[in-house]
Amino acid sequence: MSDGDRALESRDDPLRERLISSEVLRRSRILEFRIDTIESADGHRSTRDIAGHPGGVCVVAIDPDDRVLLVRQWRHAAGQALLEIPAGTLDREPDGSIEDHAGAAARELEEETGSRAGSWRYLGAFYTAPGFTSELMHLYLATELEAVHAGGLQPDEDERLELQPLPFDDAVAMVDRGELPDAKTIAGLLLVARLRARGAT
Numbered sequence: 704m705s706d707g708d709r710a711l712e713s714r715d716d717p718l719r720e721r722l723i724s725s726e727v728l729r730r731s732r733i734l735e736f737r738i739d740t741i742e743s744a745d746g747h748r749s750t751r752d753i754a755g756h757p758g759g760v761c762v763v764a765i766d767p768d769d770r771v772l773l774v775r776q777w778r779h780a781a782g783q784a785l786l787e788i789p790a791g792t793l794d795r796e797p798d799g800s801i802e803d804h805a806g807a808a809a810r811e812l813e814e815e816t817g818s819r820a821g822s823w824r825y826l827g828a829f830y831t832a833p834g835f836t837s838e839l840m841h842l843y844l845a846t847e848l849e850a851v852h853a854g855g856l857q858p859d860e861d862e863r864l865e866l867q868p869l870p871f872d873d874a875v876a877m878v879d880r881g882e883l884p885d886a887k888t889i890a891g892l893l894l895v896a897r898l899r900a901r902g903a904t
Contacts, residue, residue: 717744720751733757733792756838757801759831760808761790763891764816764845770868771892772816772848777863786867786877787885788892789815790840804841812845816866821847824904826894831886842891844904871896 720741727737735755742748764772777784791811794802805823813819824844831838869877875896877883883892898904 719744723748752835754836754838756792756836757795758793758804758837758839758841759790760793760804760811760841760843761788761887761891762808762812762843762845763788763826763895764812764818764820764848765871765895766818766848766868768868769871771871771874772812772818773867773869773874773888774815775865775867781884785885786883787888790887791815805843808841808843808845813851815864817851818848819851820845821849826891826898829890840887842887842894844895844898871899 720743723740723742725737725739727735729736733756737753737755739751739753740748741751766772772789773786774789775784775786789811791807791814793804793807796802805825808823809819822845824846826842826844828839828841830836831840871892874883875892878889878892883889895904
């Protein structure tokens with residue numbers, strides 16, 4: 704279905720909520736926090752607390768030894784360190800547009816793992832928490848990895864990361880045991896595992 708078809712279908716959806724007004728409470732480097740007043744098809748009005756987000760990318764990166772590259776980092780909101788696939792936020796350009804997600808995926812892979820991929824495959828996109836944020840996460844599979852030595856991209860100044868490559872099957876088993884509670888990591892690993900089982904990777 705094309706974007707135009709989706710927009711037309713959305714306009715005809717009986718569940719569609721019409722935006723009446725929007726009050727921006729705060730804008731940060733990444734997020735825009737606002738209260739939207741909406742009107743449902745039956746005329747009822749209510750408010751929605753929204754965190755506007757430019758979107759992000761995440762990468763299932765598999766090296767020549769069939770290890771998936773995971774990064775461990777402290778997540779303040781979760782109150783713990785999480786083991787995750789490499790990921791990052793799309794940058795806003797000076798004109799307000801959002802950067803291309805393919806380029807962002809390559810940048811995040813290099814910054815967080817010190818690797819570049821010779822082969823890329825786009826696996827699709829998903830909303831991370833559509834009840835309150837517009838963040839759309841783009842998922843990629845990266846293979847034919849090579850380490851970047853001198854002059855490679857580095858993590859952002861506020862990022863503290865530990866690279867932890869794991870055999871792909873071991874990482875999927877950790878998902879099955881509930882040991883990787885990060886949603887994008889669960890989605891990415893299980894989707895790639897399903898594609899591999901069908902011989903589609």
